[in-house]
Amino acid sequence: MVATSCFAEQLTRHVPLSDAEKTALTKLEENPRKIKRGAMIQRANEPITELFVLREGRVMSFVILPDGSRQILRVYFPGDFIGSASTIYSRAPESLVALSDAVVCPFDKHALRRLLEEHPRVAALLFLLSNAERVSMTDRLASLGRTSAKARVAAFLLDMFHRLRVTDDNIKDSFELKLTQEEIGDSIGLTSVHVNRMIRQMEQEGLISRSNGRITLLDVKRLEDIGHYTNRHKDMDLDWLPAS
């Protein structure tokens, strides 16, 4: 048994890895770095050569438009692979900021190249997970483009919930959001004021409840209905990956 990294652990949830593969992945996490809440990890438009594995805490990626408004693109959880854009662009298309105190493990993109060369199976797996991210992105597109404010909030909460559950088995029906209502709004294309209205409404209707930053989903079925949510994590099927 080799010491498994945070990233390898995430990947083995999908498909078994050989020890050699695990060791290689662990190398990516040799340089953990502590990050304070609110600190910027990467600034949009600046040259980049690093990627990251998020080991602890939460990180968000976002862009700021010329009029000053912000679109949050994604919230990352421990085990996530961050900054894959730097594999293709020499300048960062998006900014990265820690939403909570966090630990990230930066590594050079050439280290990733070597990994892909030496472990084609890992390359294939990363390709697949990149496709999965693309699909979850399309779900959000549909949410922003075609659903009401209430539906977006519902879908957002469900997405957080199910993603957290992938790595944390003891989450039953509640979780720490760790995002302000303004940040929620910036994720789903609403103002903080309207996010607040929707959340209160959903609380009054008995869909959710809150106590100091913790959200409890009281009626997941109805939330899924309101948010037009489909849980993609269920029917993933990576069987066809090259055998190890």
Place this chain on the structure above:
Amino acid sequence: MVATSCFAEQLTRHVPLSDAEKTALTKLEENPRKIKRGAMIQRANEPITELFVLREGRVMSFVILPDGSRQILRVYFPGDFIGSASTIYSRAPESLVALSDAVVCPFDKHALRRLLEEHPRVAALLFLLSNAERVSMTDRLASLGRTSAKARVAAFLLDMFHRLRVTDDNIKDSFELKLTQEEIGDSIGLTSVHVNRMIRQMEQEGLISRSNGRITLLDVKRLEDIGHYTNRHKDMDLDWLPAS
């Protein structure tokens, strides 16, 4: 010189390929199939095992929400790789319909697996391009979440324009849209009525002009400004890919 496939041709725009790689890619396109405008290539939620290379024409992917509204996720052009979702999901997350008469080359996902196994460099390249798609998806997210109707139309037109130019060098300032205004609306989260109003307004302001389905961009600079558009195709940098 081996006969290059449509897909290989697309890839070599980014990075040189060996003859062996080209041959392998060409194999994916052994079974061209003609598709009529409007025909469904893949229906959301149905089992899938096939992927496609689009050789001719245009194809769109979309989802229909329970209330009947449609979100178009992406418009594909010749040389594009379609349906990468089937690498991870056994049921299609999105539908595929031909926007014009088209030729697609279906291939089994196991053929892709063999390709990834035998040609790790191609696997890495696909991983990169998948990342590029993810980035262009985030651009659209920001557009839908945080910009006005006019900005979205401008960004949409510029995106079509620049993507067509990647493969077609003789496009100077005009192109065939081949989408109805309703389809444009379903791409950018607007109604066809409002798309029409924005297009007419932009026409009156001298930003664009139209004649029987052909759009001419008269003032690209100002359009980019209005649409908060950034052309991602320019500063792609795939140099670090494993050497062939």
Place this chain on the structure above:
DNA sequence: CGCGTCCTTGAATCGGGTCAAGTCTAGTGG
């Protein structure tokens, strides 16, 4: 010629944004 699809335009409506004025809470320092 007639029919269907797409485009165009106006009027009324509404969802969500904006502005503004609180309230609540966790820190902070005296």
Place this chain on the structure above:
DNA sequence: CCACTAGACTTGACCCGATTCAAGGACGCG
């Protein structure tokens, strides 16, 4: 232990951009 403060949450009144509804026009095709 309490006053002070800053950031986040809450709520109301008003406004505006986009949708909805509806009706007509243009064009291509069988």
